[in-house]
Amino acid sequence: MDLKFSDREEAFRQEVKAFLDEAWPAEKRGGKTDFTRENYLGWHRKLHARGWIAPAWPEEYGGTGWTPTQRYIFDKECAAADAFPILPFNISMVGPVIYTFGSDEQKERFLPPTLSGDIWWCQGYSEPGAGSDLASLRTKAVRDGDDYIVNGSKTWTTLAQHADWIFCLVRTDPNAEKKQQGISFLLVDMKSPGITVRPIITLGGDHEVNEVFFENVRVPAENLIGQENQGWTYAKFLLTHERSNIAGVHQSWRALDRLKKIAADKDLYGDAPSLMEDGDFVRRIAETEIDLTALEFTELRALAREESGGGMGPESSLLKIRGTEIQQRISHMFLDAAGNYGLPFQRELGHNEATEGPDFAVETAARYFNMRKTTIYGGTNEIQRNIIAKMILGL
């Protein structure tokens, strides 16, 4: 057992840092993050130009060939620099499905723009009547000559308002014996006639998710991934496929660092005691640091197993559960740190521009409410516990 990084890994860290200093300079760090389409794509393209957009992919499709430990270092340094997230729909979701199950034509057509960001994907999984019980989905696709005709609706579609394409689970055989059978995986151009997108505004005023309606949408049959009625297999592959940084450990460390600086900032408190002199607040910070350390080393152990070929498997449920619990706790501590100035909110703008209070307080309430999503999305934390009970404990 040796938990130090090797010289090669340290050299790699320096290489990543040098890239970030150039591509994401200090003036972009630490401030308010503006999650516009242009900002997302700007960062996505920079990583693509450097060849680092899809570290976990096989090299033949554009991966970097890094070890899991190198990917961990890369994620950590990106988080430390407050770099943007990459488009997860492209890189962690549909990309791996296409290179694993797609035809040669599909790979050639879709993988380059998926990597470059020329296609922005969104995910058509959940439906108004199919949340945790995803397999009960009802959006149907009926074959008509060389096309499928799609009718139904998808919901919680993250950033569909920016998306060029949507990957969808659709029911192609309503008479299949089990509901998991008879589902297909279809790629749909968002510009197709018959698609409408309705914004869903969440508690913090964000327009992050949408409902997507399909009314007699014609989709060429060549956009079917793999075999008709085998879509559930691909869907599950997508959900359990290795997702680097599923626990968000690095982002949580970064957030804790910021929180500690805020809590100790004398300018905010004047003659009053700072939050770092409040034993209860300090205790919450310390407890979170300790829990986050346990999570970080659990992730490192999982990466090491993956590196030796063991695969991540159902342990990723643990990382998801604990990672999201901690993210929520931290967002709560930020809200508490903001005190009274956590309350003002400009709902008419759809986001908060500024309040009379300190800069950091502006986003705290919206973010606290926004973070409630984390224990619900990607398979609720209750579903993750079901997975642990079934797949690991054999219950």
Added chain:
Amino acid sequence: MNFDLTEEQDMIRESLSRFLRDRYDFEARGKIIKSEKGWSPEVWGQLAELGLMAVPFAEVHGGLDGGPTDIMVVMEELGRALVVEPYLPTVVLAGSILQAVGGAVAEELIPQIAGGELVMGLAYAEPRSRYDLFHVETTAEKSGDGYTLTGHKSVVLAAPLAGRLIVSARTSGGTRGRDGISLFLIDPQADGVTVKDYSTIDGFAAGDVILDKAPATLIGAEGEGLALLEMAVDRGIIACAAEMTGLARRMTELTVDYTRQREQFGVPLSKQQVLQHAMADMFMAGEEMKSMAVRATALADADPAERAKAAAMAKVFIGKTGKFVGETAVQLHGGMGITEEMAIGHYFMHATMLDTLFGNRDYHQRRYEALTGLRKDAA
């Protein structure tokens, strides 16, 4: 980074695990803790034959040249089987100090420990010290070539079994001063030493040690014993993190097995989702505990500040999660969980003791806050 065990470490684990499965099941353990001695010198001898007592020591002292990782492997297995024989006080606590001190005393005693002939204990706590290692009222006075100790040491693990004890006593300074603490070797059979022996609630031999001008030999530098004591106790904490991991994993297995067998409302308890989620939480706690044990083990030889932070952090975490796993396991066993008849309650009692031992969760939480500079007012 590399989390792999060496071949030797895998071998230690396998041979120890096999031995404990064959010779130290719940029934055998029950007989041992109910016996007059409260431990089994025979098992101790057999563990020594497996090389266990020699693990961390240098080859020149009859040791196997192992390190913290080897101790982690051993402690996790001892935890799985709830072994009451005094490995922690002898090999980890006293052994760490003897190794650090070196010299004639190490040459004399370590080979005896490694050979399984000598049990030792570390007397660090006092009736009024709670968990503060620097709170030492026991005094040492020079007497001829040596010293005599007067004072009261409390809840000393293995005190009734030990051939030698290491005792903290004050050679100078005030009751709560960090300087002026020295470590001494005493023979519990000597005049001036009274061991009031008892068993802890989880079946471990312990005792209070009353010293009245007891003859003692200084080990290490006079007045500089606290650093050694903190090192040994941090090593003990790190070993306990591995032990608690063994406990938690075993408690999860036992609970999964029990809920599978027990039927209520016409179905096995294991089919109830509310219980499945509780067991999923137990599993997660065990995995994260293992991560903390691994991390602390990797820092056991680090500089004192890093080691102390890692130990404090690990102790908070195993205290919290170990109690959680124990309480949940007992709850899921229902009425049977609170009887002496099933193993689970005994695991829970030991997990509870491990939370208290060397300072509970609250104590190490404050220690962590002070060590990391989060809390300015703490000691």
